[in-house]
Amino acid sequence: MDRIAIQGGATLHGEIPVSGAKNSAIKLMAASILTNQPLRLTNMPRLADTRFLGQLLRQFGIEVTETDGPDGQETLFDGRDIRSTFAPYELVRQMRASFNVLGPLLGRTGHAKVSLPGGCTIGARPVDLHLMALSAMGASIELEEGYVSAHAPKGLRGAEIEFPFVSVGATEHALLAAVLARGTTVLKRAAREPEIGDLARCLIAMGARIEGLDTDQLVIEGVTSLNGADWSVIPDRIEMGSYAVAAAMAGGEVRLTKGRADLIQALTDKMVEAGVEVTPTDDGVIVKRDPKQRLKAVDVTTEIYPGFATDLQAQFMALMTTAEGESVINETIFENRFMHAPELARLGADISVHAGEARVQGVETLTGAPVMATDLRASVCLVIAGLVAEGQTVVDRVYHLDRGFERLEEKLGACGAQVTRLKGEGDEH
Numbered sequence: 001m002d003r004i005a006i007q008g009g010a011t012l013h014g015e016i017p018v019s020g021a022k023n024s025a026i027k028l029m030a031a032s033i034l035t036n037q038p039l040r041l042t043n044m045p046r047l048a049d050t051r052f053l054g055q056l057l058r059q060f061g062i063e064v065t066e067t068d069g070p071d072g073q074e075t076l077f078d079g080r081d082i083r084s085t086f087a088p089y090e091l092v093r094q095m096r097a098s099f100n101v102l103g104p105l106l107g108r109t110g111h112a113k114v115s116l117p118g119g120c121t122i123g124a125r126p127v128d129l130h131l132m133a134l135s136a137m138g139a140s141i142e143l144e145e146g147y148v149s150a151h152a153p154k155g156l157r158g159a160e161i162e163f164p165f166v167s168v169g170a171t172e173h174a175l176l177a178a179v180l181a182r183g184t185t186v187l188k189r190a191a192r193e194p195e196i197g198d199l200a201r202c203l204i205a206m207g208a209r210i211e212g213l214d215t216d217q218l219v220i221e222g223v224t225s226l227n228g229a230d231w232s233v234i235p236d237r238i239e240m241g242s243y244a245v246a247a248a249m250a251g252g253e254v255r256l257t258k259g260r261a262d263l264i265q266a267l268t269d270k271m272v273e274a275g276v277e278v279t280p281t282d283d284g285v286i287v288k289r290d291p292k293q294r295l296k297a298v299d300v301t302t303e304i305y306p307g308f309a310t311d312l313q314a315q316f317m318a319l320m321t322t323a324e325g326e327s328v329i330n331e332t333i334f335e336n337r338f339m340h341a342p343e344l345a346r347l348g349a350d351i352s353v354h355a356g357e358a359r360v361q362g363v364e365t366l367t368g369a370p371v372m373a374t375d376l377r378a379s380v381c382l383v384i385a386g387l388v389a390e391g392q393t394v395v396d397r398v399y400h401l402d403r404g405f406e407r408l409e410e411k412l413g414a415c416g417a418q419v420t421r422l423k424g425e426g427d428e429h
């Protein structure tokens with residue numbers, strides 16, 4: 001298994017280009033199931049998660065071709081023939097979001113058998129709302145031996161669906177199913193994450209009829225078929241936010257490009273409150289901090305978009321470990337998402353966790369140590385802490401990191417961070 005070694009103490013100076021959003025790319029890839037025409041996605045991140053999903057799509061008979069085009073990395077999907085609608089456990093367990101192929105497979109072919117997902121170990125993460133939405137659209141659903149078998153021989157039909165609470169995954173899944181359903185679907189209490197807007201806009205470019213974009217109510221008028229399209233993936237706000245925090249932690253001045261400042265506003269507001277200088281630009285932000293000056297502790301509560309993203313909570317906690325005073329961090333989206341706290345404590349952080357609340361008492365210095373990544377976002381928080389920890393920090397299990405961060409060592413290294421990958425043997429992830 002690969003590990004990442006960070007030599008703490010270097011300030012960061014330079015530019016980091018933001019990649020296309022993982023959480024958007026994987027939903028856009030699932031949209032390729034819906035059409036027998038080519039879908040071309042540009043600004044595609046190359047990550048373990050997109051690779052897993054590519055493998056799954058190939059198994060359905062979709063041709064997936066990755067190239068480096070004039071607009072950067074792109075992937076072409078050609079789903080002329082769907083030869084299989086079976087998604088095996090071995091592929092779905094690698095990445096939860098691949099469960100979202102169920103709806104589009106049903107929409108296109110009327111049947112599918114998809115394994116229940118595995119994925120990040122952050123709380124229970126059920127899929128009951130996904131199945132509730134598909135049943136409401138007329139699918140008959142059976143659960144057997146870890147698999148969901150779904151049938152809608154006459155096609156899905158539009159339905160009014162009110163989610164009991166906001167779920168990003170269930171909203172996207174219902175949207176992917178509804179575009180080819182007969183009649184109108186109304187999704188109430190829909191999630192408003194920018195990646196959902198990106199998916200909806202791409203579907204519209206493919207010929208779908210969707211209203212209420214970026215609101216909590218989506219109205220979808222089903223169409224009988226969708227076209228291909230060319231679509232550029234929205235910038236990754238979580239990657240962007242992570243590097244913004246990294247720059248704030250290490251100190252120095254970093255310009256984040258190919259991003260969008262508005263997508264990380266909730267984070268940058270908190271960073272500014274803590275004493276970081278953040279200047280929005282046309283395609284990103286400039287993050288500046290004098291490493292000699294200590295940041296102030298500030299409190300955050302994770303919320304649905306446009307609130308503070310749960311996917312940035314671990315990184316912000318790392319930032320708070322050396323701030324002056326106490327920071328109270330409330331996690332309201334996922335229970336059990338503080339697994340990084342004991343790992344940060346190995347570096348000398350002072351954190352106590354009670355239920356959904358973490359209290360971080362800022363310390364003056366962190367000290368390097370071996371630590372273990374427990375999930376995708378937690379792994380980057382350990383790299384961030386390692387940037388200031390005295391001596392060397394080695395993060396184990398970086399396959400979590402590889403699921404969502406493209407060329408991390410290269411991007412941070414270009415700004416002066418001393419981050420190296422230690423190649424492991426027999427890594428199957």
Ligand code: UD1
Pocket residue numbers: 023097123124125126127128129130131166167168169170310311333334335
């Ligand atoms: C997505 C993102 C993830 C982000 C999260 C919240 C992807 C691949 N993942 O995850 O990075 O952290 O949104 O912004 O895009 N729930 C149920 N039943 C369901 C579905 C969800 O109870 O059927 C619960 C979950 O356990 C959780 C809450 O709803 O407590 C929110 O989950 P959801 O928004 O669905 O998150 P994901 O789509 O899994």
